[in-house]
Amino acid sequence: MTEKTLSSSQRAIQALRAKVFSGELSAGSDHLETELAELLNMSRTPVREAILTLEGQGLLEMRPRKGVRILPLSPDDMAEVYDVLTQLESHAAECAAAAGFAEKDLKTLAAAIDDMDAAIENSDLDAWADADERFHSELVRLGGNSRIQAIVGMMSDQVRRARTTTLFMRPVPTKSNEDHRIVYQAIRDGDIATARETHRQHRQDAKTILVELLGKHRLRYL
Amino acid sequence: MTEKTLSSSQRAIQALRAKVFSGELSAGSDHLETELAELLNMSRTPVREAILTLEGQGLLEMRPRKGVRILPLSPDDMAEVYDVLTQLESHAAECAAAAGFAEKDLKTLAAAIDDMDAAIENSDLDAWADADERFHSELVRLGGNSRIQAIVGMMSDQVRRARTTTLFMRPVPTKSNEDHRIVYQAIRDGDIATARETHRQHRQDAKTILVELLGKHRLRYL
DNA sequence: GCATTTATTTACGTATGCATTAAATGATAC
DNA sequence: GTATCATTTAATGCATACGTAAATAAATGC
Known part of the structure; x- marks a missing residue:
């Protein structure tokens, strides 16, 4: 040890x-x-x-x-956080796709996706959230920009704080994993534009869902 | 006072x-x-x-x-910094264009551009760099995301450190201000796509120029 | 000589004490 | 009752002291 x-x-x-x-x-x-x-x-x-x-x-x-x-997080704060994540992660996806990784370099990414599927099967939201974090974190790592890694890490911390509250308020995220698979394949196939655009849209959807959820539940701070 | x-x-x-x-x-x-x-x-x-x-x-x-x-900055570090700036600033430009500012809200931005022209006239590189910073800083402010402001501020600090060394090594940045004007007009006219794409390209060019300059001068750290 | 151990130095991490000053409380005037 | 001023309280910012452990130097064995 x-x-x-x-x-x-x-x-x-x-x-x-x-x-x-x-x-x-x-x-x-x-x-x-x-x-x-x-x-x-x-x-x-x-x-x-x-x-x-x-x-x-x-x-x-x-x-x-x-x-x-x-520090409390307002819906506006969450929107800010998600916008940063959207920009930097989609750039990371783009870079990862451009880097031409071999399939074996992507096994961590693939494992995270499989874990999310399994978690959804078992209706284990905590396990899903954990695997989701691993996916995003690994994606950014593959992007190869250490500063982006650091910044995304900080922003993810903010999201994590909200998750405790929001995770159980929303529907099971099945659509989410379809996106992840498309991003994965795009990176594997070197399809830069698809990797970027799919992930960008994925994060933007997440932002919309979360902000609407907060509004619906009248959560002004968390 | x-x-x-x-x-x-x-x-x-x-x-x-x-x-x-x-x-x-x-x-x-x-x-x-x-x-x-x-x-x-x-x-x-x-x-x-x-x-x-x-x-x-x-x-x-x-x-x-x-x-x-x-901390020393290698050319790779500078590339990282510029990539973050490129992503976040171009997003800010997009948001600023989407926000529908009136011309009077953009006077600080316009002033910075004018100052850059004047500085080029006078071959005053320091004044140019100062106005350039004001332009970028104001652009990000108009984007309206406080987290992006903070992050861009940090990254700009890194650029500023390199500037002392690099500012006088490169040609007078006349092309630069054409970009600035296009971005300004796009924001004023609410042309979201142009604002984003022009600024993205602008920052990417800056990255290329700087990294090549560092390579040419064999500057491995600064 | 060279390697290994022992002694010494010293930079750091943490605890502690104290002066400062913002906030809270109370007193006084109106 | 309210407003202003004086007084007290206590949280902080900073200096200082000190034990610890890392780095260096010295010493010993081979």
């Missing part, structure tokens, strides 16, 4: 991230540095460093004397 | 940024926290906080026991 002793700062980052995603630190809530330090059993110093880092990733905001605010 | 007493952390961020851009802290160089603290006349604490922030913006990297490394 790759045993590593994480620094307190690193643990703080992980722990805070986890608590934000789990909702233990809910969106819109404020927390004093002292409170978080106590919660994580460490001094304020590493907590402050973690806060700085997470602020840079858009998860929270330091507001002097008012505490650390876990 | 808007007089404000900046915190030491804030001053550290500004000062370090300035020193990176000016080259006083040159790309690839390593610096101990103590050294930077001394340089900025403050304790390590605010310096560390600034380092964390700037690390999140991709300007430097904390390497325990080896010092803070000012």
Whole structure:
């Protein structure tokens, strides 16, 4: 095993991230540095460093004397996030298709798609969401632009926060996997235009569905 | 005047940024926290906080026991940066065109274009670069996506670092401003496709020119 | 000499203390 | 009752101290 002793700062980052995603630190809530330090059993110093880092990733905001605010996401915010994902991921799909990967280079991508099918069979939404993330993450990796990877990672974090709430509100995403297969084939066949355009449309659909869902359920923040 | 007493952390961020851009802290160089603290006349604490922030913006990297490394930019890195800019800015141009701005909303954009013309007349490359930045920054602002603004801002910082070196190596960018005018008109006329495609091509050309220039001059890092 | 171990240095990570200053509370005037 | 000012509270920003572990130097064995 790759045993590593994480620094307190690193643990703080992980722990805070986890608590934000789990909702233990809910969106819109404020927390004093002292409170978080106590919660994580460490001094304020590493907590402050973690806060700085997470602020840079858009998860929270330091507001002097008012505490650390876990950033809420409005439907407009989600639209912004999805627009960034749409542009950068479709570019990644384009690049991946242009790169001329062999089928064996694409096995991770294919596996994610198969897992999604299986998850839908079993009506296991969590497994589906997990595989979906793997697909998108691998797609971006294949795109070969490390900065796009980093940015998409940050935006995906935002989506992940919303997912807990939204995942069970929407219909089983069967259409979604058809898109994934088309993108996969386009990349394998070097069909640049199809890879890009299919994925672009795929993400744009996801945005529309989500934003409408939020509107329908009167969710103004999450 | 808007007089404000900046915190030491804030001053550290500004000062370090300035020193990176000016080259006083040159790309690839390593610096101990103590050294930077001394340089900025403050304790390590605010310096560390600034380092964390700037690390999140991709300007430097904390390497325990080896010092803070000012990240060098390879031609491949520049290509990555320009690809992100190309995707996100062309999307912003598209959105701006779709938004149906009145001519008066576009005066900042028009002013930047005029300034670039004037700068070319005067062979003032610095003024040109300044106006060029204003154009791109305003374009993205008009796009209306705050996340894209933030990301483009970060990527522009990377470009800015290279500019000191590259600005005087290349021919006067006359063609560039033709593109800008076309983009401007397309936005004003609500011609979404032209706005996007012209700007996309504009940025892609810039990438090609820069990468070739770096190759020609055997600049492997900057 | 060269390799390996031991000692030393020192940069970093974290805890702690304190001054500052924004916010909250209370007092006073109207 | 309200508004203004003084007072108190306490969260933060920063400096400082210190233990730890990495890197370097020294020492030992072969």
